[in-house]
Amino acid sequence: MTMKFGVIGTGALGVDHMRRIQQTLNGGEVVAVTDINPEAAKQAVANWGLDAQVFPDDRTLLAEGNVDAIVITSWGPAHKASVLAGIEAGKYVFCEKPLATTAEDCLSIVEAEMKHGKRLVQVGFMRRYDSGYIKLKEAIENKWIGEPLMIRAAHRNPEVGDSYLTNMAITDTLIHEIDVLHWLVNDDYKAVQVVYPKKTKYASGHLQDPQIITLKTASGIIITAEVFVNCQYGYDIQCEVIGEEGIVALPEVQSVTFRKDAKLGVNLLMDWKQRFIEAYDVELQDFIDSIQKTGEPGGPTSWDGYIAAVTADACVKAQASGEWEPVTLKEKPEFYRTNR
Numbered sequence: 001m002t003m004k005f006g007v008i009g010t011g012a013l014g015v016d017h018m019r020r021i022q023q024t025l026n027g028g029e030v031v032a033v034t035d036i037n038p039e040a041a042k043q044a045v046a047n048w049g050l051d052a053q054v055f056p057d058d059r060t061l062l063a064e065g066n067v068d069a070i071v072i073t074s075w076g077p078a079h080k081a082s083v084l085a086g087i088e089a090g091k092y093v094f095c096e097k098p099l100a101t102t103a104e105d106c107l108s109i110v111e112a113e114m115k116h117g118k119r120l121v122q123v124g125f126m127r128r129y130d131s132g133y134i135k136l137k138e139a140i141e142n143k144w145i146g147e148p149l150m151i152r153a154a155h156r157n158p159e160v161g162d163s164y165l166t167n168m169a170i171t172d173t174l175i176h177e178i179d180v181l182h183w184l185v186n187d188d189y190k191a192v193q194v195v196y197p198k199k200t201k202y203a204s205g206h207l208q209d210p211q212i213i214t215l216k217t218a219s220g221i222i223i224t225a226e227v228f229v230n231c232q233y234g235y236d237i238q239c240e241v242i243g244e245e246g247i248v249a250l251p252e253v254q255s256v257t258f259r260k261d262a263k264l265g266v267n268l269l270m271d272w273k274q275r276f277i278e279a280y281d282v283e284l285q286d287f288i289d290s291i292q293k294t295g296e297p298g299g300p301t302s303w304d305g306y307i308a309a310v311t312a313d314a315c316v317k318a319q320a321s322g323e324w325e326p327v328t329l330k331e332k333p334e335f336y337r338t339n340r
């Protein structure tokens, strides 16, 4: 059966997800869209030649759109209301990161989902579906490098606009590392610290860039993650896990090697959409397939969204204090214990 999707927010990623549901994936179609900018929604429908209705808002889309699932690609502060409306309507929800902008709001989603009695929500932490991270996880779980002791990660963007603020280095950018790195080593964060190196001249006056975030896990692993969002040279994601008996690292993005103009090299990506393009495909295909097979989505849950939000809150606090800040999670409910 084809899953009918409603897309809420037709900006950069909304349009990209519409394209993949319509053209790349099996078993889904976009039948309804909405955006607070109605022209953007109409344009997206026209650009993709979709047979989809444009609705004035998320609630009308849910009530009248005849959808099985919604994809939420609006701005972070708008996510909570759409997720709760989706759960209330009994629809499946694929919500881009962040699930909500505060831990408290994530908990209200967790509570609403548990009250509903069945898992409906998947969060767009697509790196868990990236083949490079999956291979790292296999190597760690097979004890190929012994016990992991340290991780070095970097998240670098060529540049960001003036509206990008210092805390967004955590809530918008590091949030991917926050999710994928504790999943990688199957451990919980206990404390975090943020330090600011010398600032780049390419950052706007109000932005601290780069930043170094240190996360300590319950077993004692120390993760050092660099966020550098005006690095100029490319979109570059790095991850190296240092174990007792060896090191495993994310593979570089595949590209031809060139010899030209007296140079030997490879090109780097500039656009984040290209870096994880396959992972985005696999995560949304898994959302469709898991629901069709088991009646529930199989990927990152609302609880994973909550863990990320608690950790991000601690990192933002650490930005201001310069101290180690604790990460204190509530006990994981039974509802979220099993991987389905």
Ligand code: NAI
Pocket (backbone or CB within 6 Å): 008, 009, 010, 011, 012, 013, 014, 034, 035, 036, 037, 040, 058, 072, 073, 074, 075, 076, 078, 096, 097, 098, 124, 125, 126, 172, 272
């Ligand atoms: P964008 O700014 O290009 O698009 C957001 C769209 O949502 C805009 O068209 C805006 O008018 C619309 N919008 C805002 N509030 C709305 C509301 N209440 N109802 C309906 N529409 C609303 O942003 P972008 O880059 O597409 O990001 C969208 C979401 O996806 C964000 O949450 C972002 O963090 C996330 N994201 C995730 C990525 C990933 O790698 N998983 C990559 C990029 C973005």
Ligand code: ISE
Pocket (backbone or CB within 6 Å): 157, 172, 173, 176, 272
């Ligand atoms: C964006 O919001 C994302 O989520 C991308 O995955 C990330 O790499 C980029 O830095 C963010 O701006």
